[in-house]
Amino acid sequence: MQIDNEFTVGVPVERAWEVLTDLEGIAPCMPGAQLTGRDGDVYKGKVRVKVGPVVSEYAGTATFVEKDDAAHRAVISASGRDSRGAGNASAQIVAQLRPDGASTVVSVDTDLRISGKIAQLGRGMIKEVSTKLLGQFVECLEGKLGAAPEAPVETVAEPVAEAAAEPVAEPVAQPEPATPRPAAAEPEPLDIMGVAGGSIARRAVPLVLVLIVLVGLVLYLASR
Template identity: 25%
Template structure:
């Protein structure tokens, strides 16, 4: 699986770099994260609970920061075990670039492999879950950095539009969480 995205953060590049290296901020932003603890130089142990389709598990893993070019980029190498649910491992290259005095563009490319039950449920569900987790992370990260409501609303609208798979909605209609999950439930029953 490969995931490539970019996001505009409402802070200067140095502030974005500091936040990406602050374990308290990361713990608050990563969906299902229970702990992030230092485990050597530029290494961390992580525990989180995640659900991918019908598979929900508690994962324990390790991430290592490599190729550090502060405050511009680094590579995160990660691996985790979820017991009977399987495992995940891979890497993500993260790049920060100033987009003016008060904003920063964060771009990343993540490559991951999964095994066990996670691999059996299909790449479409795994990819969808990864995009959903990434979207939630950046929504929370923007809030932690003091992002304005408009930027967060724009990202939520883009996410909702992609989840609706192009189906038109009545103006002013709210999309319920049940609607967002319906395609996942349908696929997992197949």
């Protein structure tokens, strides 16, 4: 099943590139999703989902198989599995960033393969879910792109009084120790009822996992 999505962000490609390469910055834009690590060329992610009062967690992986830094193009192979055996989903994804005047166009073309109960959702339902999730991502991304980058902080040294007697050797500046980044906060679970709606929500969980984790990974990897 082929699913093609395209959206435009109203900033030059350089600014879009800066934001999209900030993995920790864009991760919160994917509802319920979190990148959990990397093993060689395999990127790992998880998503927390809520169906009614029940919160579950699912895992997915994406492998970077092709990259063209000059053309801002990436090809990703990704997969996700329902822990309850309801079915599997895999995808071959081509992501492309290209300048369009003062804006940037992002294209995500997905060849989705699903099996098991989730295959019963149908093409229309799958496209509806993917469109809603992508819309939420783009809205959040636009907010981050619209924020001005932080200005560098200029440090002014305090004047030092000259010694009255013998000259004093200038102290050697010591590099400040690197401050470790705080651990990423656990994401709020995605409300599947709000995305898929009604009785099909439970069957949509594995598909939503793939769409959330993979689209987030694709947009990140495509900007690498």
